Amino acid sequence: MVTGVGTAARHQVDFRIRAGRLLARTSLYMVLSLGAFLFLVPFVWMVSTALKEAGDVMKFPPEWIPQPVLWGNFVEAFTQDYAPFGIFFKNTIVITATAVFGQLLSASLVGFSFARLRWWGRDYLFLVVLATMMLPYQVTLVPVFVLMKVLGWIDSFLPLIVPFYLGGGAFYIFLFRQFMMTIPLELDDAARIDGCGTLWLYARIILPLSGPALATAAIFSFLAHWNDFIGPLIYLNSVSNYTLSLGLRILQGYGGYGIQRWNLLMAASLFVMLPVLLLFFFAQKYFIQGIVTYGVKG
Amino acid sequence: MHKGKLWRRIRPHAAGWLCASPWILGFLVFTLGPMIWSIYYSLTEYPLIRPPVWVGLDNYRFMLQEDKFFFNSLRVTTLYAIVAVPLHLVMGFLMALMLNQKIRYIALWRTVYFLPSVVSGVAVALLWQWIFNSDFGLANWLLGLVGIDGPSWLLSPTWALPALIIMSLWGVGGSMVIFIAGLQGVPQALYEAAEIDGSNAVQRFWHVTVPMVSPVILFNLIIGLIAALQTFTQAFIMTAGGPKQSTHFFMLHLYNNAFQWLKMGYASALAWVLFAYILIATLFVIRSSSLWVFYEGEIKGR
Numbered sequence: 001m002v003t004g005v006g007t008a009a010r011h012q013v014d015f016r017i018r019a020g021r022l023l024a025r026t027s028l029y030m031v032l033s034l035g036a037f038l039f040l041v042p043f044v045w046m047v048s049t050a051l052k053e054a055g056d057v058m059k060f061p062p063e064w065i066p067q068p069v070l071w072g073n074f075v076e077a078f079t080q081d082y083a084p085f086g087i088f089f090k091n092t093i094v095i096t097a098t099a100v101f102g103q104l105l106s107a108s109l110v111g112f113s114f115a116r117l118r119w120w121g122r123d124y125l126f127l128v129v130l131a132t133m134m135l136p137y138q139v140t141l142v143p144v145f146v147l148m149k150v151l152g153w154i155d156s157f158l159p160l161i162v163p164f165y166l167g168g169g170a171f172y173i174f175l176f177r178q179f180m181m182t183i184p185l186e187l188d189d190a191a192r193i194d195g196c197g198t199l200w201l202y203a204r205i206i207l208p209l210s211g212p213a214l215a216t217a218a219i220f221s222f223l224a225h226w227n228d229f230i231g232p233l234i235y236l237n238s239v240s241n242y243t244l245s246l247g248l249r250i251l252q253g254y255g256g257y258g259i260q261r262w263n264l265l266m267a268a269s270l271f272v273m274l275p276v277l278l279l280f281f282f283a284q285k286y287f288i289q290g291i292v293t294y295g296v297k298g
Numbered sequence: 299m300h301k302g303k304l305w306r307r308i309r310p311h312a313a314g315w316l317c318a319s320p321w322i323l324g325f326l327v328f329t330l331g332p333m334i335w336s337i338y339y340s341l342t343e344y345p346l347i348r349p350p351v352w353v354g355l356d357n358y359r360f361m362l363q364e365d366k367f368f369f370n371s372l373r374v375t376t377l378y379a380i381v382a383v384p385l386h387l388v389m390g391f392l393m394a395l396m397l398n399q400k401i402r403y404i405a406l407w408r409t410v411y412f413l414p415s416v417v418s419g420v421a422v423a424l425l426w427q428w429i430f431n432s433d434f435g436l437a438n439w440l441l442g443l444v445g446i447d448g449p450s451w452l453l454s455p456t457w458a459l460p461a462l463i464i465m466s467l468w469g470v471g472g473s474m475v476i477f478i479a480g481l482q483g484v485p486q487a488l489y490e491a492a493e494i495d496g497s498n499a500v501q502r503f504w505h506v507t508v509p510m511v512s513p514v515i516l517f518n519l520i521i522g523l524i525a526a527l528q529t530f531t532q533a534f535i536m537t538a539g540g541p542k543q544s545t546h547f548f549m550l551h552l553y554n555n556a557f558q559w560l561k562m563g564y565a566s567a568l569a570w571v572l573f574a575y576i577l578i579a580t581l582f583v584i585r586s587s588s589l590w591v592f593y594e595g596e597i598k599g600r
Contacts, residue, residue, distance in 0.1 A: 031394060038411045042468065043414075045424050045436045060434050061442070110321040129321070132329055136528060136576055138552060138569040142339060142562050143332035146346075166324025173321060184539025227419030229531045233559060245420040249535065252424060262428050267336055269421035280416045284409065287377040287416060292479045 044274045046114060050074075050266040057262050073267040080251070085268060087240060088247035095157050095232075096225040099164045103221045104214060107168030111176025111213075116188060126177075131169040144235060153239040160228070164221075172217050175293060179213035180206055216290040219283055223276060244272045339566035346560045357567035368568075370543050371551040372575075374459065378547070379526035379579075382463045386522050387515060394477030395507075408478070409474045415471035423535035426465040427452065430536075437461075455544040456535050462545060465532065473518045480514030481507070509592035516591045527576050542590055548572055 009124070049057055050073055051066040078085045113119075114126050148159040167173065183206060191201050207214075232243045239250070251268055252260070280287060315322070340357055342350035361368050379505065402535035408493050429436040431450035438448030449457040484507065492502045530549040533539060541544035 028396060028399065028401065032401075032407060035393070036407065039411055039414055039468065039471075040389075041440075041536075042425060042429060042436065045429065049428065058434050061439055062434065064438070106320040106324075110318050113314050113317035117310065117314040117317060119311040119318075121320075122314060125322070126316065128325065132325065134580070135329065135333075136524070136569075136573055138528070138549065139336055139573050140329060140332035140558055140571060141552075142566045143335035144328060145556075146335070146339075146562065147327075147332065163324065165320065166328065167321030198317065202317070223416070223418070229420055229534075230553075248420045249425060252535070256436050260428075262431075265424055266428065269424045272419075272421040273417050276417055277413075280413065284412075288412075288475055292476050294558075 010234055044120065046266050046270055049262055050270050052263045054261060069212050070263070073263050074271065077264045077268040077271070079249070080264075083247050083250040084239070085244070085247055085271075088242050088244045091241060091244040092226065092245075095160050096222060098157075099161045100164035100218060100221045102161065103168040103172060104217055106165050107172035107217065108176045108210065108214065109202060109209060110167055111173045111180055112206055114173065115177045115180035116183075116185075116197065116201070116206060129170050129173055133174070141234075147292075154235060155241060156235075157241070159235040160225075164268050167209070168221075172221065175217055175290070176210065176213050178293060179210055182244045183209050212286070212289065215283065215286045216293070219279065220290050221278065226276065248272060331583055334532060336566045336569060337558045339563050339568050341567075342563040344561075346562055350563060352353075352562070358571075360564065361567060367543065367546060367551050371546050371548045374546055375527055375529065375545065375548040377573075378459060378463065378529060379523055382466050383519065383522040383526050385463065385467060386470050386473055387518055389467060390473035391477050391511075391515070392519065393470065393474045397474070398478055398481045405512065405597065408475075412471035412475055412563045415469040417467070419531060420535055422465075422468075423532045426461075426532070427536045430461045431467075437464075452537050455542040458541060458545045462529075462532055462536070467524075473522065476514055476518055477511065484510040512591040513593060516583070516587050520583055523579055524576055525573070527579065533558040548575075 017077070045062075048062070048064050048066060050075075051069050052063075053066070053070055056063060056066065114122060114129070144159075144163075149153055151158075153162075155157050166225055187205055187209075188201060191205055196205070210215065227245065228243070229245045232246050236242055236246065242250070248265070248268055339350060341352060341354060342355075344350035378518045393411055397404065397411065401407065430440060432448070432450035432453055435451070437451065441448040451457050488506050488510070491501055492506050494498050495579055497505070529547045530553065533545045533547045533550050534553070537545040540548050548568070549572070552565055552568045555561045590599060
């Protein structure tokens with residue numbers, strides 16, 4: 001039997017625990033909200049600036065809702081004669097699309113070779129693949145530049161595209177290999193009995209089953225080429241060949257110190273970010289999968 | 299007939315090599331070959347318009363004795379890495395702990411924190427340059443709300459590097475996601491067992507969570523370190539190394555030597571120093587990890 005006093009004491013303890021939990025919950029939500037505010041406010045700030053009149057940008061404290069809302073900033077950012085963003089956009093799309101395609105094609109084929117075929121030297125070469133992951137790109141930067149110069153490829157898109165058709169980089173090969181190893185081996189045997197050749201096996205059986213790996217690789221490859229800065233910076237000279245990253249830099253350079261036209265710069269930057277953000281909202285799953293494959297299984 | 303038999307034996311190997319050949323070719327042409335050339339260039343003076351001239355170890359001597367910017371760029375890069383990388387780990391881990399609880403709209407919270415880490419490059423650098431504008435920027439407006447008169451950030455030799463570190467924390471969502479995956483891999487039974495043994499939440503955190511997630515901490519540490527030591531775009535766009543060389547990162551120095559002053563030989567020597575630095579730092583972290591990283595297999599193996 002529980003005495004009356006005991007019950008009251010227990011209620012009190014119960015209440016304390018519950019109050020403690022409530023307090024912990026509330027402070028958790030408060031910390032999360034504050035953090036979310038700090039993580040999102042730069043985006044809001046960017047959009048707000050991008051839609052302001054030049055005069056309203058330099059107001060302090062800032063006005064968050066632009067008066068009037070100036071969509072024309074996007075048009076103006078696009079129609080500068082010193083920074084033709086239409087051309088930059090086209091160039092970036094051409095480079096990104098061709099490079100992503102080559103990277104997926106060649107990394108998946110090489111990954112297939114490492115995951116599904118048995119051949120002399122395979123495991124040693126795979127160690128070499130992993131070792132190149134550790135090699136910083138700076139070590140080969142200068143000689144590759146010299147090579148491109150000898151080939152006469154400077155100021156063309158080729159240095160930003162061709163290397164990705166040759167293997168596509170260790171990270172992507174690794175990603176495809178890891179995924180393709182999880183596909184049951186019986187499929188290969190069955191295909192072989194049906195008289196399937198190696199390339200047929202790759203193109204008709206393994207690749208179609210590697211959808212998630214393709215999606216993840218496509219996203220990371222897209223991000224890398226879309227945002228690439230040092231590659232275009234080194235290899236592209238004429239403005240008509242510039243990418244969006246270099247275009248932003250011209251726009252920045254024209255402002256000079258102090259009279260930077262931040263509304264135009266933010267409009268252009270937002271435009272460059274937008275495809276990435278859209279992609280993120282539609283394919284968040286694959287973003288996370290890619291990072292986790294690299295981080296936990298790696 | 300003999301040829302046919304031999305071919306049948308060789309064929310699967312040939313197919314394997316053939317499928318891997320794009321990478322093998324790429325490795326030879328764009329990695330191994332350039333590495334060897336890079337060693338050679340680092341021992342020459344090579345202004346690009348004239349062929350390389352052998353100078354032996356002179357580039358390395360120049361680096362240590364005469365290059366005014368070399369040690370400063372090492373110092374800036376090291377300082378950035380030493381502050382930014384641990385901050386990333388702690389913040390990423392804390393955020394992962396919070397977002398691994400049972401809370402409402404968990405997917406939405408995670409998206410919010412993850413989102414900034416997917417954008418990168420020049421656009422982000424410009425955004426943060428504007429945020430850190432000393433007169434009209436967001437940073438000083440926020441500080442003003444809590445009564446702090448903000449510094450002049452990118453224009454101040456003291457505050458430019460901290461500004462770049464704060465900016466880098468905006469992208470902490472990537473390591474947070476890896477930490478969440480790590481936390482979800484910790485078997486629930488361990489927590490239950492620890493609770494039965496009478497441990498409190500703090501003890502469970504230090505004796506269950508931290509050891510079980512330590513391999514993930516190691517991974518994030520190494521990846522973060524390598525990335526930090528190669529920092530380039532932000533510094534190039536936002537400060538161009540200034541003010542007073544306070545953000546003159548190693549990679550900026552390398553870029554200037556190679557592509558501004560066309561000192562290809564010297565830039566190659568710098569690249570090898572960077573490589574050695576990254577390698578030594580990584581090996582040091584890995585060696586030290588035997589003291590603090592816990593692998594489940596070690597106990598299972600006993």
